[in-house]
Amino acid sequence: MTGPGHASGRLGSRPVGAAPGEAWAAGVHALDLGGGAEVLLAVPPGEPVPRPLLVFFHGAGGTPAQSLGAVQQAAAGRGVLVLAPRSGAATWDLLTGRVGRDVAVLDAALQQVAGHAAVARCAVGGFSDGASYALSIGAANGDLFEAVLAFSPGFAAPPAAVGRPRIWITHGTGDRVLPVDRCGRRLAAAFDRSGYDVTYDEFDGGHVVRPEGVNAALDRWLG
Structure with missing residues (x-):
């Protein structure tokens, strides 16, 4: 499945546009990709008009169902498709040392x-x-993803730099897993210095995805 460009974090698919095949009905669909890959797509109710698409990555040891649990309700209310893949290992390939799978x-x-x-437009989050x-894959594919929505990130190591997606980062001041000083604050400042349009949202709390944070992120992207 791995092809040229994947080792540099680059995506070749461009889903923006009309769908040539039969439209999927509202609900959650398990994609058939083979090779043990697990990916869910949540389609909101309504007519199959072009919709925004959010790719959302789970945390370490997480699942696509957990990704949908965090963002699907708010996304559906805004007519947003949510694509939730599962990492091939306990966490994502970049964090285990080699981008590709x-x-x-x-x-x-x-x-x-x-x-x-x-699909009308695309963003990536996690x-x-x-x-x-x-943050890493989004920065490498700014020609596809117009925004990155990052909830309590630890670091960013883009394997390439293409385009300038808008960056939205939120982080809890009481986060004991990924402390805010060396993670959220540092990352927001670094992307700002690199010329990205950065919105940084700090909250009183720990290592969590808050519903109000999801609403704010979606509104920042779609607005």
């Missing part, structure tokens, strides 16, 4: 989505390790 799975998933769901991955 998880990027390839996402590329294949985006290609399958393009066949059955009309929680914890998934937020670190979103």
Whole structure:
């Protein structure tokens, strides 16, 4: 499944546009990608018009169902499709030292989505390790993702730099897993210095995804 460019974090699929195949009905669909890949797509209710698409990465040891649990309700209320992949190992390939497999799975998933769901625009997000991955893969694919929504990220190591997606980062001041000083604050400042449009939201709390944070992130992206 891995192809040229995946080792540099680059995605070849471009799902933006009308879907050539039969539109998927509202609900949660398990994509058939083979090779043990697990990816869920949540389609909101309503007519199959072009919709925004959010790719959301879970934290270490998480699942696609947990990703949907964090963002699906707020996304559905805004007519947003949510694509939730599962990492091939306990966490994402970039964090284990070699980019490739998880990027390839996402590329294949985006290609399958393009066949059955009309997509108007794309963003990428995630929680914890998934937020670190979103910042890294988002910065490498700014020609596809117009925004990155990062909930309590630890770091960013883009394997490439293409385009300038808008960056939204939120972090709890009481986070004991990924402390705010060396994670959220540092990352927001670093992306700002690099010329990105950064919104940084700090809250009184720990290592969590808050519903109000999800609403704020979606509104920042879609607004």
